[in-house]
Amino acid sequence: MFISSLLFFILLPLIFIFFKTPKSNPNSPPKSYPIVGHYLSIYANRHRLTQFTSDLVLSSPTLTTVLRRPFGQRRIITADPAVVRHILKTNFSIYQKGDIFRSTLFDVLGNGIFNVDGDDWKFQRQLSSHEFNTKSLRHFVEHVVDVELNDRLIPILAAAAANDSVLDLQDILQRFAFDNICRIAFGYDPVYLTPSLPKAKFAVAFEDGVRISSERFRLVSPLIWKIQRFLNIGSEQRLKEAVTEIRQFAVKILTEKKEELARNPSIQSVDLLSRFLSSGHSDENFVIDIVISFILAGRDTTSAALVWFFWLISRNPAIEAEIVKEIDLKSESLVYDEVKDMVYTHASLCESMRLYPPVPADSKMANADDVLPDGTVVERGVMVSYHPYAMGRVEGLWGKDWAEFRPERWLETDETTTGKLRFVARDPYTYPVFQAGPRICLGKEMAFLQMKRVVAGVLQRFTVVPVAEDGGEPVYVAALTSKMKGGFSVKIRERKE
Template identity: 45%
Template sequence: MGFDSLSVQSMSSTFCVLFFSFTFLFSLFSLLLFILRLKPWCNCEVCRSYLSLSWAKEFGNLCDWYTHLLRKSPTGTIHVHVLGNTITANPENVEHILKTRFDNYPKGKPFSVILGDLLGRGIFNVDGDSWKLQRKMASLELGSVSVRSYAFEIVTSEIQSRLIPLLSSFAAAGQEDKVLDLQDVFRRFSFDNICKFSFGLDPGCLQLSFPISNFAAAFDLASKLSAERAMSASPIIWKFKRFLNLGSEKKLKEAIKTINTFATEMINQRREMGFSNHKDLLSRFMASIDDDNYLRDIVISFLLAGRDTVASALTSFFYLLSQHPHVEAAIRNELERVIGSSSPHQQQVVSLEQMREMHYLNGAIYESMRLYPPIQFDSKFCQEDDILPDGTFVQKGTRVTYHPYAMGRMERVWGPDCLQFKPERWLHNGVFRPESPYKYPVFQAGLRVCLGKEMALVEMRSVVVSLVQQFDIRVADPNQAPRFAPGLTATVRGGLPVLVQHRGTH
């Protein structure tokens, strides 16, 4: 009997060795086939530059290189063969993809697989009926006056109780030369806000002690590593690392485990407390959804959208404001006209109605996101062969990317002054007037247009109005142009070091 047991154990070990050897060899074979199919030795200049990274000698950011290529293209569209990616900065193409042939350009399975571990079946990672259901529910919730008022209360409270005291501490006497990472501040601020709004939880990330949140750190890491999957030369590479639980995939798995534990605790806590009288997003969705995993996916998706995009937009805005003090002065003048003259030492809370009257402020915010959109590009996957309005043929299965960052820098789209920061371009007889969303797809457009757009704009306006009233915020190195780190949203590599002073103290 002992011999039989030993024999079975030996056969089992042999089988395991053979199985993993076969899996490894099959993966290598699949990778070889993928490389052969892509023909990475493609002799075109674009593919050679991409594979060799020679573009980095001239351009600090990949998005700037793409902008350069799109400017040179007669149609505003290019194809990166080694990535199987058609990239466009043509507004007519954008409208075709996001509206006219919407059904032919879903997010697609490749995208869903890349972000599946983090976002699961959340609204930003699904198509079809699942997307329609979440879209309908989210539209009802986020569009209600009570929800928007609740969000405004949260933002106002966070500004008054934490953001202003924090900046005041850095602007205090004796602290004039102390550098503050404004990007980190805005990420903490946005994280507190979206956690309160989504979960009814206050993580307190913006407290003066700058506490470390394990959940926030895990969320950052998971977002970064998920985005890096999309930049991999082949999905087989990261899938193989995930299968063996190696390197970045091991870190991603651990980060997502932390996120899942946190989300589960929030759902259980809310269920124990009862959710019928709570205003947060989780409580509202729990009223109609019983599947805890589905709830987790939905709320994590909104957390990602509401935190990183707002923080990115605010970081870019204050970078540009530091470079253009005349815009800052114009915003202050408009503020005084709307609320009456005020002392820089006396903070006044501006109402939603008053902010709607600030047309120049709105123009400045839109102009900032034209040059530095929080989401620099977005991709879809073509289901059936198609021809774009500019004549570009798109083969079935091709990744199609529209590029808001490049579009904001295209002379044929915005005119010869496209590289200038000019809030006035959004004003007609002093009144703010938006452009076509296909010319300005910062909030997407068509059926997938951002549902949280108005709430994000209210949050941005509230922060800008509150800070320009009291502080002069200047980038520590004004000659340093932003360089972006890989991620799902535009994040400035190394942060945004600034100097903060109270107005009228220098």
Template identity: 55%
Template sequence: MLPVFLLILIPLLSLFFFFFLTTSKSNSKAPKSYPLVGSFFAILATRDRQLQWFSEILVDSPSATFDLRRSYSKRQVFSGNPPVVQHILKSNFQNYEKGETFRSRLTYFLGHGIFNIDGESWKFQRQVASHEFSTKSLRKFVETVVNTELSDRLIPILSSAAKNGTVLDFQNILQSFWVRPGLLSPSLPQAKLALAFEDSVRISYGRLTASIPLIWKIKKFFNIGSEKSLKMAVSEVKESAMNIVKQKKQKLEQLGEKKSLSDELLSRFLSSGHVDEKFVADIVISFLIAGRDTTSAALTWYFWLLSQHPEVQSKVVKEIKEHSEEPA
């Protein structure tokens, strides 16, 4: 009986010491890692402030990079070091695939969109999308969209809030620009699509970072709790994306040879030979994600920083006025 016990105990002790000897000690704020569960307890304790927590660790790390060990020996590398980020996201992106864990947890929502695929499909979507970020496209967008959004939608809301002394969540206001014209009005109605998108992103992210994946898999099997909510939310988002694709496809068919909309992102994808509407709808969802929290969060921090530095704010206002003046 004793030899059998030792056969079980020795591998467990070896595993135990292996984990403790390899626990990262590169900086004081890096979370401790334990056998099997990794840094589960630190992750759980900071679940309501993880972005800030990760940022604090990166700032404290000499290399601005740290290794986070999750349960069952899974690891994640976080970096705020510009050369490292450039190496991964630009110079050698093809060497850093999403991986099966990433795809299996996000395919339900993202499908075959650019954030969830690798290889040739990723290259194709990136190549088509790159035209959208040319100087000409951005200038046209500012002239035709931004001015209207500011004068007809954003300024009336801010003016009304200033007049009535109302406190606004500025990031939520800016997120409303992401959906479609008409949703951002002084009454601030809650858009069904925006709420569905929020639930889809939040629950899918919960899947991705789950320390015990078995829990969400059980919920999915029985269609209960967060997985039931995810199913309903994703259905709403995909239906809206499909409607966008069908409407744009119909417009292109009506234009025939004119192709006057071919300089717009969705039109480029539809004109590239891809007739599978589900595939194009996945692309739509990915690009909606790309322009949602990123833009609103960046602009919110931008205006907050301006409010903390009046001298910079004065220079910005002066520059805007100079460029806004009509030529004599």
């Protein structure tokens, strides 16, 4: 492997000289060259890989395509629900995270739940599942999200409205979600969402760690980042620094929790970290990996979903009006019941994530030879990716109006009651925004409750107005989760009665 990689680096300048880097054309497949495969097209589209791979998948008659990487590596990408079901459920035991995924993300995620298979995954999932029962969800909404909303988020938005100032709503929502996940999962309040908007070292380190780790997947060969890491140069030097800062933060949370439990062994703490410590796992690195994984899940996904949601409704005032009408009707209910029963808002969030999923693509590695339902041959060791971003744009799944933001596609009239609207969920293999099968997201309901409470709290009082100069669509960028490039600059207006 080393010799072949070395030869590639020697030949790479010649390849770029003799072969013109191709331009992206969604109507024709990229050209594959000897040795490098499709790498020239991948490189040319490195700043828009989600859209590039989506175009390739959607132009395939089977909704499945194969990207050839250097040295004969193949990556299969699909938007076919039958294939998604095959890899996430039917043949779940064959399609695992695998060595490539695990080694690439290990520096940041370690042995956390998102980076392991087998017994380690089963144990973490089983213990984590207790955190998502009805009692815990009600507590989360009424005592964590609602307090964070009313005591921190709303005052910041009100001050911005009074001062006519510009906020980066993406940053604000990430702070909000970070405080929430730390409080519910670890019993720790980082107080990250405050009027001064402190630039915490951990937040910067976490952003850099996730970004650099995900960029490793795009390199010609993993040997590149491994050499850089060994020499401690380039982006790997920054990654090492970021990981140190991330783990120091996690150690602080862990130490405080251990001290709390030591002072009061009989404490009836229900947070996730206490459950793991009480389970007998004293390995500090193992518990820290769990802490980091849940920060990633709780901070980045819900905030990403809300950012694109607020942008979409700003462009669709009629939909915003329907959401506000529903909020007003439910405002007399208890907080938990209010958000649980917000059908139109729930449909609007699903529709937003159809177009802009927080995780645009996910990959599994085949640990045995296989054949996909569409006839694609999969050799052992090949990565197979399913593509929620592309799947939300398949006309055969969503109709000719797939490009429209239309919450009504998730609703129907319930004839058995008083004609009220009823939410109609899509098959999870058609809409795998929360994964599907045995690894379906444990926090799905918690995420919806949090997002609906934020939407209700914000839109009942304010209107969110983007301040982008060109008024066009923001740039959707993705690492492990999606972001709006450059943030989401908005002004906040008090809603008129």
